[in-house]
Amino acid sequence: MKDNKWISKLSLKKLTILLVLISVLASLVSSALFLHYYITDREREVLTEEIRNITRVVAKDTRVINGLTEPSSDSDIQRYASQIVEDTDLSFVVVLDNDLIRYSHPDEDYIGKQFSNTEDASKALNGKEHFSRNVGILGEGTRFFTPILNEDGEQIGVVCAGIIQENVNQELWDAQKRLYFGLSIGLCVGLIGAIYLAQQLKNILLGLEPREIVANIMERDIIIDSVNEGIIAVTPEGKVLLSNKNFIKLMKLAEFSGDSIGGGELDPDIFEVFFKKVFESGQPVLNQVIVVNQFEFIVNISQVYIKDSVYGAVATLRDQSEMQQLIRELSGTEQYIDSLRAQNHKFMNQLHTILGLIELRKYEDVTRFIQILDADYHREIGFVTEKIKCAAIAGFLLGKVSELKEQGVHLQIDPDCLFADMKMGEMLHDLLLSIGVLIDNAKEAVIDSKNKQVNFFLRYNEDENVIIIEVQDTGVGISEELMDLIFERGFSTKGGSRGYGLDAVRSIVKQYNGIVDLQSIVDVGTVFRLEVPYDRKGRGQE
Structure with a gap:
């Protein structure tokens, strides 16, 4: 509990910004890790595919084939190889004859000399292609060997093309820089969104902090429970918005058989007696006598509006049984009222029986039939x-x-x-x-x-x-x-x-x-x- 004290001291706005930022940051970091490895693997695949394709193109070029067949034109091979390096991302294109003698190289001093790693290059003399990663004259790099065939299908040499690791690392870094830039933008957007969300929550809660809201609710409950009248507020669907202890007490005095506000829902019979007419007509009920199981209430009911829309209705109930009983006896209407009450009571008992069976889940016959x-x-x-x-x-x-x-x-x-x-x-x-x-x-x-x-x-x-x-x-x-x-x-x-x-x-x-x-x-x-x-x-x- 002591470790969480600093959290309780934070305002709702700061706490919202902090939680949103943590969520956004965690999401961005996990995405960055995934994309980092994905981009790295993808760039390597692209580079190796590019090396393979260019090497094959060089091996089939007539200038290379003629240059190996007619050694006097080896300068054409060097110019062609240099042009390929200049036009692509490759670091080198080296053309070798069957004796592994260089006909091209980024450093012309090595032309006419044997390839530095003859064991690696020799693997291509059997007509098969292969990748290799070794340290050469230009440094560590990835290279691809492919055989050169003449018009008769005979092997007359080997092409070795590749890219040094330093250039590979630079390509990867260039790709990753765009990723990190995008993630930075995402973090900034998340920060702006967190601030905006926190402000909107603050406005919705009327600038109150959670602890202030809790205090207000407790104060409200104390106040409405101290009122002598019963208070009940519901939505048009019968959901209880507010009630006090006196309302529940009055329902018990009226010997109401149902659970008046069970599960946060007002009993359908109580809703029909007090609120149905108000929601249907839109007119308030003022100081009207309503009888429930021979128990009389003086009731005031009004609808509650939010932004010109009906949000619910609130009712206040007062016990007026003794006074109304005396009035009925003096006015000679008791017999008539008893007759009406008997009919109403019979009807209500029938409804209560049906409701009771449903609430008690007496579905044996229905279940058996199903x-x-x-x-x-x-x-x-x-x-x-x-x-x-x-x-x-x-x-x-x-x-x-x-x-x-x-x-x-x-x-x-x-x-x-x-x-x-x-x-x-x-x-x-x-x-x-x-x-x-x-x-x-x-x-x-x-x-x-x-x-x-x-x-x-x-x-x-x-x-x-x-x-x-x-x-x-x-x-x-x-x-x-x-x-x-x-x-x-x-x-x-x-x-x-x-x-x-x-x-x-x-x-x-x-x-x-x-x-x-x-x-x-x-x-x-x-x-x-x-x-x-x-x-x-x-x-x-x-």
């Missing part, structure tokens, strides 16, 4: 997935069951269904399309019927290698004159831009050399049966 529904639902899912192993079809059918159920139609899946898994492909897509059309048509056929049921059957007959799909409805049926027309494109008994579903089904079945069978009895129902040949083994379960 559990039964849940069990039925899971049994249905288990049945479908057990019988139909193809996930796409099973999921599609379960979706259709829910869809039809919402529309008051029962989709019954035959317990004799049996269908193996099938890989996603054109045929599975065609099957889903056909099933969807048949079920949707059956649904529309029964939507106006008394018995709204659609039966579905799907089975793969392994003996005959045929898929059987059957959809039966209890609709109005199809007359004989329409039996031959319903498969024609554009024909529909529903009218409009319809009549394409069954045509598509017939085309699909015909494509697989299957058959479509239709049986219908007017006012009884219709059965569509599809038989589609399918060699599951021959297609590898496609």
Whole structure:
């Protein structure tokens, strides 16, 4: 506790700035470390890739190849190598023949002499490229060796190009300077943001420090608890903003059955009695008598506004039971009031009973019913997935069951269904399309019927290698004159831009050399049966 005394002495503004700065600084430092290593690795990758690409370009240049083939033109190699060094970030480009004799070098005194590290350069004489990091004449550096081949594909030399470590370090530092500059800007922005945030918090809290706010709240509670009247303030949603002990005492005297301000929420019945009318009408209640369980209050209620918007309402309550009792007896209205109170009491008891059951969580019947529904639902899912192993079809059918159920139609899946898994492909897509059309048509056929049921059957007959799909409805049926027309494109008994579903089904079945069978009895129902040949083994379960 002693270690934290200095924190408690800080003002809210200083404490906010300090916390924000610590957060920003920690974030920037962690980001800087990450970016530092990232930039370092990235720069090294870029430099090595640049060295490799330039070295390969030099090795394929005709001036280099001709210079090695015709030694009299070696000065062209030196000029070309010097130009490459001047135009790029490389520190050196050295061309060697097969005897590792230099044809170019940043220091011309070394031209015509053998390469300093013959062991390293010799590795490229076998036609293979390689990187190396060694100390050479110009100092420590990274270099890349690549063979030089003539037009016949024979190796006639080696190109060695690279950059000294001093230049590498300079490149890395140049890249990191931009990073540190950006982080410095971020720190400055964080400082400005911290100062701005601290000032805004100060303004929101009306310039008060946290300890001052706590003191004011304690003083407020002492003052409102010393008032003889009951005080309660709530939001339009019933959240308690303020209350005193006398309000709770008055609710107990009125023998109110609920928890008046439990969990920071005003009891819905109390809210309705005192505040509902005020929030609905927007008019204050002044010195009005309100009776709660034969206990009378003189109530004043007014809305509270913040920036022209309703923030809540505050009510003050006074006990006026004895005075009002005497007035009622003298005025001869007791009998009438008792009658009204009896009706009100009966109604309130009914509400309290319902509310009590809910508050006491007596949901046994509801819970049991939900559990039964849940069990039925899971049994249905288990049945479908057990019988139909193809996930796409099973999921599609379960979706259709829910869809039809919402529309008051029962989709019954035959317990004799049996269908193996099938890989996603054109045929599975065609099957889903056909099933969807048949079920949707059956649904529309029964939507106006008394018995709204659609039966579905799907089975793969392994003996005959045929898929059987059957959809039966209890609709109005199809007359004989329409039996031959319903498969024609554009024909529909529903009218409009319809009549394409069954045509598509017939085309699909015909494509697989299957058959479509239709049986219908007017006012009884219709059965569509599809038989589609399918060699599951021959297609590898496609």
